[in-house]
Amino acid sequence: MDIAYIDQLANNGKGYLHKASVISKILLTVSLMVSVVVSNRLIQLLFIFLLLILLNIFNRLPLAKILHFAAYPAFFSLVFAMTRFMYSVEAGFIVILKAVDAAITMILLITTTPYPEIFSFLRLFLPKVVVDGMFFTYRIFFILLEKLQKTLVIIKLRGGFKPSNLLFNVKNLAGVIGVLFIHAFDMSERMYNIYSLRGYEGKILQENRWYKLKKLDYIPIGISIMIIAVVKIL
């Protein structure tokens, strides 16, 4: 999982979608997802795919890397698609394209929108515990990931990882995860104490201007309307 890389793209990207508001990007994502779900013809899904590719290019996102992310759902849908190929070539490609289009849509959203902004939007629908839990997950994930990577390197350097010896690896891995859990629990206590000192009473203050529309919002909103219209026509 490349959560750290995706986060870097979302925060430092220079595309026009990066400058648009989260509301307009969510609208674009919803339009794309609805179009993917309701589309049952190859031409419709190909149109959505090409549009997504163009959106990635115009937003200066690394296309090769994005397609690499999308390869995951494509791979998992491939064998099912193979069985559909027996009926028709179109049916097989529909299966693959639906999976790929949906994945690229979600990836486009998170590579152009920082996680905290998406979480702020989700606050409208989800319980406070869930959204604040997401904020903490986002913050803690990177700290723990670095800790895990360092520990795994140490384990490998000291001969604690053998690709062909599963039991040996599992035993050492359990120790690593155990240490990580204890470190994480201690961190959660420290984090709570620090937040309490800052006046935390069970609610993280969110970015209060996340919902404001921006000048460039007409682009994603326009594309959203266009997608629905074109998919309907096709």
Added chain:
Amino acid sequence: MSHLHLVDGAVPFLWWILGYILTIGILMFAVTKIKKEELSKKIPFVGVISALMLITMSVPLGFLPFHLNLTVLVGILGGPWIGFVAVFIVNLILAMIGHGGITVVGLNTLVIGTEVIAGYFIFKAIIKHIKPITAAAVAVVITLLISTTLMASIVMLTNTGLEYALPHSEEVHESEHDVHDELHEHEELEEQLADIHIFVLSGWGAVIAILLTGIVLEALVTSLIIGFFMKVRPEMIIGNAELRMQN
């Protein structure tokens, strides 16, 4: 390990909406179960648990195409309701990076959330009679059998092929196609199963081998971690269980 690796569009609209409704309902219940006065303290803990689940899922296990979930461990350490909230967060974040569809987040949360809840209650029930390490292994095995059955039921009910929902196996994607009769679907399933090969096994043998390997691996790692906790922080296991028994 019972993660539904289904892509968007694989499950009919009605089913994934139902999945979301049920999940939101359980989420609301879980939030009310977390004591109000403890809520502010528990939120960072939810974040920690969710981050740990995300990270353990990304740990490589050598040549085996598996990832760990450690859902039972999360249930034991965090309790069933905090664990369920964490599972929802993990599934939502995973869906955003294309790991499982956004429409099946509800169904995924139900399956994996079952592991957290059942794992906790089974562990709590048997820890009085057997050692914590053994209790953890037993809880994991029973829990994963329950969640696998639940997963299979969802897949069957939604007319999705079982073999595509297996961990790191192939996925199913439903689309509008010709309606096949039941016999034809059965034959198709058999053909698809015959295509699955694990070492010298194929078909149902391979499916069972995948499931058993996943269950054994998850039980082994969970037991080893519980053993580690019993050495360095036994109060996190025994203390947690006793504290919640009183509540």
